[in-house]
Structures are given as C-alpha cells and as structure tokens.
Amino acid sequence: MTHAVVLGASMGGLLAARxxxxxxxxxTVVDRDPLPEDVGHRRGVPQARHFHTILVRGLRAMEEMFPGLTAELVADGGIPVGFTVDSRFVLAGHRMVRVDTGxxxxQATRPMLEGAIRARLAKLPGVRLVPDHDVTGPVFEGGRVTGVEVSRDGVAEVLRxxxxxxxxxxxxxxxxxxAAEGLPTPAEDRIxxxxxxxxxxxxxxxxxxxKLVLVGPVPGRPTGFAFAAQEHGRWMVTQVGMAGDHPPTDESGFLAFLKRSAPPDVYDAVAASEPLTEIRAHRFPASLRRRYERLRGFPPGLLVFGDAMCSFNPIYGQGMTVAALESExxxxxxxxxDGDLARRFFREAARIIDPVWQLNALGDLALPEIPGHRSPSTKALNRYVARLQRVAAHDPVAATAFIRTIGLLQPPTxxxxxxxLARVVVGGLRRE
Ligand SMILES: Cc1cc2nc3c(=O)[nH]c(=O)nc-3n(C[C@H](O)[C@H](O)[C@H](O)COP(=O)(O)OP(=O)(O)OC[C@H]3O[C@@H](n4cnc5c(N)ncnc54)[C@H](O)[C@@H]3O)c2cc1C
Structure with missing residues (x-):
C-alpha cells in the first residue's frame, strides 16, 4: 500500500492531495486546526476573512478535478462575475472600458470555497483528513524523507x-x-x-x-480596495495599503481611508451599508518565492507546494489559481x-510561477514607494504598461489584452x- 501525507489542509494542501x-x-491530509463541517473560519487561514477571488483559470482547473464544483458553488450563492461586463476596474487611476474580455x-467567501473543496476531497477513495494534529518535523532515513511526526495534545506519532x-x-x-539536516536550502526572492x-x-x-469594484494603487497613493458581492446578499469591503500606508480598523478611520481611493458612489454605498462583521486586519510584509527548482540534492520523498513555494502579493488574487495549476x-x-519527482515537479511549477511572479513584480515596482531594483527593461515595461492602462480606459482591445493577462488567461508577452502595441502607441499619442 503506498501512502502520501499532505501537510496543511488549506487550498494548497487540498489541491495537492487531489x-x-x-x-x-x-x-492523508493533516492540519493542526479543527476542520469545520460547515463554512466556518479557522485560525490557520486568517486571510480567509478578506476578499478572495477565484479566477476563472483556477476555477476551470478545479472543475476538472471536482466535476460539478462550479454549479454547486453557484447553487450555494457564489457569484460569477465577468471582467469588465459586470465589474468596474480602476487600475493605475484609469477606469477600464466595459467590454466582455472573457x-x-x-465570488464567494473563502471559507465557502475551501469548505466545498474539502468536502469533495474527503469523499474520494483513499483520502483521510486528520484535523487537530500539529506537524512537528520530518522523518529522514537514509537520505530520504520517510514520514512525518505529528502531535495531538502533546502525544507524538509518526506517519510513515x-x-x-x-x-x-x-x-x-x-x-x-x-537546513536542520545540513542540506542545501533554496534561495529566496522577496518583494x-x-x-x-x-x-x-x-x-x-x-x-x-x-458586482465587483476594484481600485488599485497609484504612484503617490499605494492603497486600494475591493467592494465585492459574495454569497447570500453579503458584500466584502477589503482595503489594502502598501509601503506602510495602512488602513485603520476603527470605524471612522476605515471610512476615511476608503474616501482616499473610492469613487463617490462606492463610498456612499459602503458608508450606508449594514456592517455584518468587525473590521479585521491582516499583515503581509513581503511576497516570497523559494527557488526549489534551482536546488541540487533535494531529498526524495518530499515536495513543497502552494504558498510554501511561492506566496504572491495577494492584491493580484492569483494564489489559489496558481495552486490549482500546480496540482495539474x-x-x-x-x-x-515518482522517480526524480521533486526535480521534475519544481521545474514544472517554476514554469507556472515565473510569469505570474514577473507580472506581479512589475506591478509592485511601478509604485515608487516599493523598494527594489528596477532594471532598464523593468522601467521601460512599466512605462508601456502605464500607457496600456491609460489606453484601456477607452480601447476594448487594449483592455481585453490587459485584463486577460492579469487573469492568467494568456501570457504576459x-x-x-x-x-x-499599435493601439497603445496610437491611442497613447492621441491622449497625450
Ligand atoms: C490577505 C490575503 C488575501 C488573499 N487573496 C487571494 C485571492 O483573492 N485569490 C487567491 O487566489 N489567493 C489569495 N490569497 C492567497 C491564498 O490565500 C493562498 O494562495 C492559498 O490559501 C494557498 O495557500 P496554502 O494552502 O499553500 O497555504 P495556507 O493557506 O497558508 O495554509 C496553510 C495550512 O497549513 C496549516 N498548518 C500550518 N502549520 C501547520 C503545522 N505545524 N501543522 C499542521 N498544519 C499546519 C494551516 O492550519 C493551514 O491550513 C490571499 C492571501 C492573503 C494573505
């Protein structure tokens, strides 16, 4: 009997297990949290209290893994939202023209999405979810990982x-x-x-x-927000602030912060709405990428998956989609x-992560407030993207190209x- 153990039962772990x-x-999927039967929150996924979009690219991959998932989510109140047919994108200060970009x-709360996937995974043959178990360390034998040590209420156990x-x-x-085994560790990129x-x-x-209003940061104001319809008539108001310009969590401070970036109709709608939860904050110091694909001498029997390999800036809403693509x-x-599995998987995963990381880095480094080296090509590309976004305010082809790219439906190139290019050059000149 062969046995795989996945550590972590969040979206990454569930999709890896699939x-x-x-x-x-x-x-076997182990998590230190109790895993609620319903769609409750849990300690290990504090980000679940914030806007979580599942891009159609990721949803399609999940649908392949769990046929009928999309219909189930929609039946439970999840809301499909077309970009920009029934959504408003204000990027770099420009409101994208309304067009069906494909x-x-x-849109659904994160606990609802995770709960649906967890329930479906648990029904598959051979799967066992093990909640309330803390993973304390790996078992190394003869240069390979042969199991993991877990503990519950202070009682340790080894899962082979x-x-x-x-x-x-x-x-x-x-x-x-x-590092503890004296093995090489991956280099870490961070923004x-x-x-x-x-x-x-x-x-x-x-x-x-x-159904969705997204306002991104602009140079000089590294803040933005999402106002997003969720299941059962609820809406998520998520504000973000980068480079130390952080949203407060008190009532009046939260609204005052929103006023800086929100169009008046959105501000009025939020100010007049009935609050359903407290305002919760989540700190995200840096995007992190661990270059496992560059390592030599990675021990057999071990893989790294999801945010453990690459944790993207969440404002781009791509982490769960990338986890689904990694699962594929x-x-x-x-x-x-499984021969040479780690090397082959890390190489494949790097191909998925590379363009997403580069795209996000470009977006982050367009803000002068974010520290980091800007090569001449980064600067040139950012000038081009700024112009593309300006043109996309009136040109459907430019808007479609940009929105499909950030939606991971086509490569950044x-x-x-x-x-x-022609529209950016001509359209950009017209409006200068
Ligand atoms: C604020 C924020 C907003 C985001 N918004 C989006 C979005 O809009 N769209 C999107 O696609 N992605 C978004 N993401 C990213 C998304 O949340 C992650 O990419 C996704 O959850 C996959 O992460 P993961 O499962 O690899 O890790 P995590 O979600 O961090 O899960 C780790 C799991 O491991 C468990 N665990 C940790 N330590 C132990 C231990 N010692 N023993 C046992 N279990 C343990 C935890 O309980 C948890 O269940 C956002 C992230 C943040 C921070």
Whole structure:
C-alpha cells in the first residue's frame, strides 16, 4: 500500500492531495486546526476573512478535478462575475472600458470555497483528513524523507509515507527542515510590499449596480480596495495599503481611508451599508518565492507546494489559481512515476510561477514607494504598461489584452502583440 501525507489542509494542501488520489493508495491530509463541517473560519487561514477571488483559470482547473464544483458553488450563492461586463476596474487611476474580455471570477467567501473543496476531497477513495494534529518535523532515513511526526495534545506519532508534501503556507517549514539536516536550502526572492489588509462583510441598503469594484494603487497613493458581492446578499469591503500606508480598523478611520481611493458612489454605498462583521486586519510584509527548482540534492520523498513555494502579493488574487495549476502539473509529473519527482515537479511549477511572479513584480515596482531594483527593461515595461492602462480606459482591445493577462488567461508577452502595441502607441499619442 503506498501512502502520501499532505501537510496543511488549506487550498494548497487540498489541491495537492487531489493530484495524489488514485496514484497513492492512501492520501492523508493533516492540519493542526479543527476542520469545520460547515463554512466556518479557522485560525490557520486568517486571510480567509478578506476578499478572495477565484479566477476563472483556477476555477476551470478545479472543475476538472471536482466535476460539478462550479454549479454547486453557484447553487450555494457564489457569484460569477465577468471582467469588465459586470465589474468596474480602476487600475493605475484609469477606469477600464466595459467590454466582455472573457476573463471572470467566481465570488464567494473563502471559507465557502475551501469548505466545498474539502468536502469533495474527503469523499474520494483513499483520502483521510486528520484535523487537530500539529506537524512537528520530518522523518529522514537514509537520505530520504520517510514520514512525518505529528502531535495531538502533546502525544507524538509518526506517519510513515512514501511521499510527504509541505503545504503549510508561507512560513516555509521544509526550508528549515533542510537546513536542520545540513542540506542545501533554496534561495529566496522577496518583494517588500509592507502591506496591510483590512476587511469586513456588509449588507448594502440599496442594490449596487456592479458586482465587483476594484481600485488599485497609484504612484503617490499605494492603497486600494475591493467592494465585492459574495454569497447570500453579503458584500466584502477589503482595503489594502502598501509601503506602510495602512488602513485603520476603527470605524471612522476605515471610512476615511476608503474616501482616499473610492469613487463617490462606492463610498456612499459602503458608508450606508449594514456592517455584518468587525473590521479585521491582516499583515503581509513581503511576497516570497523559494527557488526549489534551482536546488541540487533535494531529498526524495518530499515536495513543497502552494504558498510554501511561492506566496504572491495577494492584491493580484492569483494564489489559489496558481495552486490549482500546480496540482495539474503534479498530476502530469506523476504519470511518469515518482522517480526524480521533486526535480521534475519544481521545474514544472517554476514554469507556472515565473510569469505570474514577473507580472506581479512589475506591478509592485511601478509604485515608487516599493523598494527594489528596477532594471532598464523593468522601467521601460512599466512605462508601456502605464500607457496600456491609460489606453484601456477607452480601447476594448487594449483592455481585453490587459485584463486577460492579469487573469492568467494568456501570457504576459501577449500585451506586446502587434495589434495591442499599435493601439497603445496610437491611442497613447492621441491622449497625450
Ligand atoms: C490577505 C490575503 C488575501 C488573499 N487573496 C487571494 C485571492 O483573492 N485569490 C487567491 O487566489 N489567493 C489569495 N490569497 C492567497 C491564498 O490565500 C493562498 O494562495 C492559498 O490559501 C494557498 O495557500 P496554502 O494552502 O499553500 O497555504 P495556507 O493557506 O497558508 O495554509 C496553510 C495550512 O497549513 C496549516 N498548518 C500550518 N502549520 C501547520 C503545522 N505545524 N501543522 C499542521 N498544519 C499546519 C494551516 O492550519 C493551514 O491550513 C490571499 C492571501 C492573503 C494573505
């Protein structure tokens, strides 16, 4: 009987486990939290109290893994939102023209999404969810990982496994395990965004015309927000502030902060709405990428997955989508057996992460407030993107190219295709 143990039962762990079902006879998913039957919050995923968009690219991948998931989420109140048909995007200060870009998301609270996936995973053959168990360390034997030590109420136990997957989030346990064994550790790339999220759920008192309003930061004002319809008539108000310009969590401070970036109709709708939860903050100091794909001598029997490998700036809303794409990649790698699995998987994952990381870095470094080296090509690209965003305020082709790219439906290079480039040059000149 082959056995895989996934550490962490958040979106990364659940999606990693899905890839392992049917390949390993048993798949055990361990988390230190109790895993609620309903759609409750839990300590290990504090970000769940903030806006979580699932991009259509990620949703499609999840639908392949769990057929019927999308219909179930919609039946439970999840809201499909077309970008920018029934949503308003204000990026770099420009309101994107309304056009059917083919990009979209599904809007539901994070506990609802995670709960639906967890319930479906738990029903698959060979899967066992093990809540309330703290992972305390790996078992190394003969140069490979052969299991993991877990503990509950101070009682330790070893789970033997042919494969152990670290999906315990951005703190990076696997990295310290390697260091403790005297093995090489991955280099870490980071972008210090010094960001805080502050969010609450509200119920608007009058119907609001868009299902999503997204306002991004601009140079000189590194703040923004999302006002997003969620299941059962609730709306999420999420504010973000980067580079130390952080949203407060008191009532009047929260609204005053919103006034800096919100169009008047959004501000009025939020101010008049009925608060349903407290305002909660979440600190996100830096985007982190651990370069496992560059390591030599990674121990067999271990993989790293999801935020443990790369934790993206969440304002771009891509972490869960990337985890779904990593799950597809893991499944593909396992078709060729588990020989040299880590090297093959990390290489595949890097191909997924590279363009997303670069795109996000470009967005972050467009803000002079964010520290970091800007190469001449970064500066040139950012001048181009600024112009593209300006043109996208009136040009459907430019808007479609940009929105589909940030929605991960096409590679970043597609914003440089001749038809887009021509419009950026001509449209940009017209408005200068
Ligand atoms: C504020 C914020 C907003 C975000 N918004 C979006 C968004 O809009 N769209 C999007 O796609 N992504 C978003 N993300 C990213 C998304 O939350 C993650 O990419 C996603 O949850 C996958 O992460 P993960 O499962 O790898 O790690 P995590 O979600 O961090 O989960 C780690 C899990 O490991 C468990 N764990 C930790 N330590 C132990 C231990 N010692 N023993 C046992 N269990 C342990 C925890 O309980 C938890 O369940 C956002 C992130 C943040 C911070």
């Amino acid at each position: 890839a392992l079902v049917g390949v390993y006879d048993r798949v 990009a979209s998301d599904l 496994a042919d494969l152990v997957v670290d999906a315990m989030g951005r703190t990076g346990r696997a990295r310290s395990w390697l 210090d965004v010094n960001m805080v999220y502050a969010s609450r759920l509200v119920r608007p008192t009058t119907p609001f015309p868009d 990649a893991l499944r593909r790698c396992l078709r060729d057996g 597609s914003i440089l295709r001749p038809n887009v």
